[in-house]
Ligand SMILES: O=P(O)(O)OC[C@H]1O[C@H](OP(=O)(O)OP(=O)(O)O)[C@H](O)[C@@H]1O
Ligand SMILES: Nc1nc2[nH]cnc2c(=O)[nH]1
């Protein structure tokens with residue numbers, strides 16, 4: 001409508017950028033595993049795709065877990081969150097391993113932001129342990145273990161979504 005401010009994307013609302021390199025991400029996943037090692041053992045890892053696939057692979061390798069399942073959820077179109085869509089649920093085999101409630105299962109995602117995605121999966125597996133690498137304040141209460149908290153107005157850029165590119169100097173004309 002004329003005169004109405006355009007809707008801001010999550011990334012625009014989140015003014016600060018937090019770029020994460022592969023090295024940093026790997027280090028943060030290993031740090032997460034150190035904490036999780038105190039909590040386990042786990043029968044299986046449940047990765048929330050797609051972002052949870054990379055940390056799930058690293059965490060499962062460190063913890064020696066060979067059974068990995070996925071729950072496939074989409075809600076963000078780049079940086080705009082819409083309705084959550086469960087594209088694939090948790091498999092019957094993983095459900096059975098968790099006794100129907102998720103006991104002894106480890107849910108892994110890259111981050112919690114509003115917490116909507118995490119809440120949906122927690123409701124499917126109430127007794128599972130939920131771990132993320134990064135957490136923003138709104139989603140943080142849903143997470144059992146995480147490594148780094150960033151402010152709600154920060155947008156995290158993951159290495160699989162980014163590439164090295166030229167960055168102009170801060171001072172005009174210094175190039
Ligand atoms: O706490 P929330 O506000 O729900 O946001 C967190 C979710 O958003 C991102 O996934 P996305 O829906 O972008 O899909 P992707 O993992 O396939 O990138 C991220 O990987 C989390 O799963
Ligand atoms: N890449 C990325 N995806 C998100 N989905 C929800 N919040 C974020 C974020 O900060 N970064």
Ligand SMILES: [Mg+2]
Pocket residue numbers: 048049050051052109117
């Ligand atoms: Mg995701």
